[in-house]
Each structure stands twice: as structure tokens, then as C-alpha cells.
Amino acid sequence: MKGESKRKYHKAMTASQLRKFGDFLLRQRQSIGYTAVQMAEIIGTHYTSYRRWERGMCMPQLDPDEIKEDVKRVVAYVKKNKKMGKAV
Numbered sequence: 001m002k003g004e005s006k007r008k009y010h011k012a013m014t015a016s017q018l019r020k021f022g023d024f025l026l027r028q029r030q031s032i033g034y035t036a037v038q039m040a041e042i043i044g045t046h047y048t049s050y051r052r053w054e055r056g057m058c059m060p061q062l063d064p065d066e067i068k069e070d071v072k073r074v075v076a077y078v079k080k081n082k083k084m085g086k087a088v
Contacts, residue, residue, distance in 0.1 A: 013059045021064050022056035028071050029054070032078040043070045 013021065029039045040050035045060075052058045053067075060067055 013064065015056070018056040018059055021059075021068075022054045024068060025050070025071060026054045028075050032075050032082075034078070039071070039074070042074050043067065 025039075029036065034042075036051045036054065037047040040047040043050075049058075049060070053060055
């Protein structure tokens, strides 16, 4: 349908999967020294949602695998530019 997002919606996650997903987000964000507000803004979500994901309190409405890929791209971009001495 015209104008529809191509993102997939999630399947239910167990408590263990929520914690694992949250730990991944937290480690990635901390590896580049960003705040939750900065990361949330970059990937296009509200920071309170992002913080809840990091804490394993709730699951995202969108596919967590797609969110992981977005976060990986952000982290790779920031690390590459920091290595080259560019402001990010």
C-alpha cells in the first residue's frame, strides 16, 4: 500500500529475549559514548521507548532485528568517523 512502512512488526519476545535485546542496545550505545536520547533520535524513536527497551521492560512494536541492524549501522558509522578524526 502506498506510504506504508516496509518495516516488519515483531513477534512476542520472552523475558530472556527482552533482556538480551536490551543488553545489546546498551552495550552498543555505550561503545560510542552516546546517550539514550541521542541514539533514540538517530534511529527514530522516543527516548523513553528506547530506555525501556534497554532495560528489558517492553518490546518494540517494530521488528527487533531491524532495530539491531539500524543500531549496528549507527555504531559502525560513528566509530569509522571517530577513527578518521571527523566530528560526528
